[in-house]
Amino acid sequence: MIYLVEHFYSIQGEGKYVGSPSLFFRFGGCNMTCVGFGCQEIAHDGTKILGCDTIYAVDKKHFSQNWTKIQTTKELLNILDSYKFPFSVDIVLTGGEPLIYANEKIFIEFLNEAHNRGYKIFFETNGSINVDFDKYPIFKECIFALSIKLKNSNEPLKKRINKDIIKSLISNSKEAFFKFVIDEKSIGSELEDEINSILAYAPKTKVYCMPMGANKLEVEKNSEALVEFCKAKGYNFSDRLHMRIWDKQKGI
Numbered sequence: 001m002i003y004l005v006e007h008f009y010s011i012q013g014e015g016k017y018v019g020s021p022s023l024f025f026r027f028g029g030c031n032m033t034c035v036g037f038g039c040q041e042i043a044h045d046g047t048k049i050l051g052c053d054t055i056y057a058v059d060k061k062h063f064s065q066n067w068t069k070i071q072t073t074k075e076l077l078n079i080l081d082s083y084k085f086p087f088s089v090d091i092v093l094t095g096g097e098p099l100i101y102a103n104e105k106i107f108i109e110f111l112n113e114a115h116n117r118g119y120k121i122f123f124e125t126n127g128s129i130n131v132d133f134d135k136y137p138i139f140k141e142c143i144f145a146l147s148i149k150l151k152n153s154n155e156p157l158k159k160r161i162n163k164d165i166i167k168s169l170i171s172n173s174k175e176a177f178f179k180f181v182i183d184e185k186s187i188g189s190e191l192e193d194e195i196n197s198i199l200a201y202a203p204k205t206k207v208y209c210m211p212m213g214a215n216k217l218e219v220e221k222n223s224e225a226l227v228e229f230c231k232a233k234g235y236n237f238s239d240r241l242h243m244r245i246w247d248k249q250k251g252i
């Protein structure tokens, strides 16, 4: 069973391909919660849930009543067909954590069909879930934005950084790059050592650092210090363009 939270056509707001016209599929569920990111969402029963900026796509218990259960590949393909693009766009699979479905038949069939139709496929992933590239060679055709979670996510180290998985995703995929979420107060802390230790597994992989924030104001507050950090380290700064343009609005 696959849960789809939303689908929408927009521009890529983060990372190396920022600005590219993209069709987003946001899948429900994640193996983390990232409460350290401090975003709050109110569930249908009034409970305040703390987590990342897409907690509504993470917390199954409180938000899955708004998710769509996908039971056949055709349902996903029908969604794809409902967008009638007269030009080429990218497909971005995000979440939550889309790779929790990496062994689901429906998911694999959808990837294969989208690839056969000429779409470029991108994954937005936390890079902690293993992908079987031999069994599912379609993943070799995909591009992975590896948003490895750092200490500021408050997730346990063992859960968020797995050297073998990171190496496998980088060496087997068509392309991969790192995308770290960083807040001003973490700059100058152990977080820098963590980034160095991750980069040691893949020294040639490009690094994009983007400002933490639940909304436009918070993103802006963290941006200036992060720009200086990127300049000092030789990393690329990645904006969160969708937040600057649409603030906290979803599905755009």
Ligand code: SF4
Pocket (backbone or CB within 6 Å): 030, 031, 032, 033, 034, 051, 052, 053, 054, 055, 058, 095, 096, 097, 126, 149, 153
């Ligand atoms: S890994 Fe990503 S989607 Fe999952 S809780 Fe953390 S930030 Fe959210």
